[in-house]
Amino acid sequence: MPTSAFPDNVDVKGLFPDELAAVLAALDAPAYRAKQLFAGMHRRLATSFAALSELPAALREALAARCRLTALETRRRVEAPDGTAKYLFGLADGRAVESVRIPEADRVTVCLSSMVGCPFGCGFCATGQAGFARGLSAAEMVDQVYRIQADLPAGRHVTNVVYMGMGEPLANYDAVVRSIRLLNHPLGLHLGQRRITLSTVGIVPGIERLADEGLQVGLAISLHAPTQAARARLVPIAKKYPLDALMAAARRFVRRTGRKVTFEYTVAPGRNDSDADADALAALVRGLRTLVNVIPLNPTPGFTTAPGADLRAAADRFVRALRARGVEAALRQSRGAEVGGACGQLAGEA
Numbered sequence: 598m599p600t601s602a603f604p605d606n607v608d609v610k611g612l613f614p615d616e617l618a619a620v621l622a623a624l625d626a627p628a629y630r631a632k633q634l635f636a637g638m639h640r641r642l643a644t645s646f647a648a649l650s651e652l653p654a655a656l657r658e659a660l661a662a663r664c665r666l667t668a669l670e671t672r673r674r675v676e677a678p679d680g681t682a683k684y685l686f687g688l689a690d691g692r693a694v695e696s697v698r699i700p701e702a703d704r705v706t707v708c709l710s711s712m713v714g715c716p717f718g719c720g721f722c723a724t725g726q727a728g729f730a731r732g733l734s735a736a737e738m739v740d741q742v743y744r745i746q747a748d749l750p751a752g753r754h755v756t757n758v759v760y761m762g763m764g765e766p767l768a769n770y771d772a773v774v775r776s777i778r779l780l781n782h783p784l785g786l787h788l789g790q791r792r793i794t795l796s797t798v799g800i801v802p803g804i805e806r807l808a809d810e811g812l813q814v815g816l817a818i819s820l821h822a823p824t825q826a827a828r829a830r831l832v833p834i835a836k837k838y839p840l841d842a843l844m845a846a847a848r849r850f851v852r853r854t855g856r857k858v859t860f861e862y863t864v865a866p867g868r869n870d871s872d873a874d875a876d877a878l879a880a881l882v883r884g885l886r887t888l889v890n891v892i893p894l895n896p897t898p899g900f901t902t903a904p905g906a907d908l909r910a911a912a913d914r915f916v917r918a919l920r921a922r923g924v925e926a927a928l929r930q931s932r933g934a935e936v937g938g939a940c941g942q943l944a945g946e947a
């Protein structure tokens with residue numbers, strides 16, 4: 598095979614073993630090296646070609662001359678007293694994203710970013726307020742998990758991954774699905790698909806595609822309002838993907854995957870938490886085996902709320918209103934507020 602058989606400067610971190618085998622073939626290296634290379638990056642979490650000690654030095658040098666290997670730079674790390682930590686990761690182009698590590702007694706969840714910024718501009722979200730630069734590559738997504746894994750105390754492991762950081766995963770579809778398969782790969786961290794959850798603002802074609810992807814990941818849909826008119830005020834992209842189409846896509850996802858869909862509902866007091874809202878939401882999810890995760894609004898610079906409003910109490914009240922109407926609802930313990938790492942607060946500032 599000619600040495601031009603793969604694109605110049607390809608990022609090997611984003612390739613599956615069979616794709617790595619093609620790169621290695623072009624470099625006249627044996628195919629069995631592909632699995633070693635993959636495991637070196639995705640299980641041993643090597644961050645450079647030089648650190649790939651399972652490969653002969655000559656092959657490491659040949660790879661370094663023709664390819665690149667994404668490794669994020671930890672620019673900043675802040676930890677709250679409960680162990681929740683927010684990381685600012687520098688990317689090769691100088692931009693940055695944030696990720697959050699959420700430890701619990703028996704699990705460690707990583708909340709990762711899928712984009713630098715976000716194009717959908719939900720008014721209450723710091724990421725949306727910051728504008729949009731670009732989607733992340735699969736390698737840039739998985740490496741957020743790897744850097745956090747490498748930073749954990751000995752014996753602790755990342756057990757769950759949620760795509761709930763900066764950006765909209767279903768608007769960066771191919772890279773996100775590739776990153777899921779890399780995280781799930783038996784030669785890598787082998788994270789169970791059922792331990793991975795995507796949160797979407799409601800990109801209907803993305804939900805439909807994901808339903809047919811053959812994955813067993815969880816899906817969370819950011820609802821935030823129970824009627825089309827109210828939702829379109831809080832979530833601008835709802836004008837393009839209306840509520841009835843969104844609910845139809847949610848039902849199809851449940852039918853196709855056998856997994857349940859959860860809904861996220863951020864309570865903005867006075868805007869989406871009336872008794873009529875609770876009635877409409879109960880009617881909307883009736884017959885759908887689901888959980889509504891109610892999130893207290895986290896303050897962001899660009900979204901004003903009634904002064905003195907008790908955001909937590911408003912969310913608590915709305916949970917009770919939903920339960921009284923037979924809806925399974927839970928208050929999401931949004932951790933990391935002390936370090937600016939709670940839902941909706943990630944802005945990727947240096």
Ligand code: SAH
Pocket residue numbers: 721722723760761762763764765766796797798799818819861862863892893894895896897940941942
């Ligand atoms: N783009 C995706 C995933 C990232 S946001 C989405 O919108 O679903 C993860 C969750 O945090 C979403 O439900 C989002 O609506 C919510 N969120 C955004 N800003 C928030 C804020 N200021 N307070 C509480 N939740 C917020």
Ligand code: SF4
Pocket residue numbers: 715716717718719722723724725726762763764765798
């Ligand atoms: Fe983007 Fe989600 Fe924030 Fe909306 S809530 S701006 S879709 S990251």
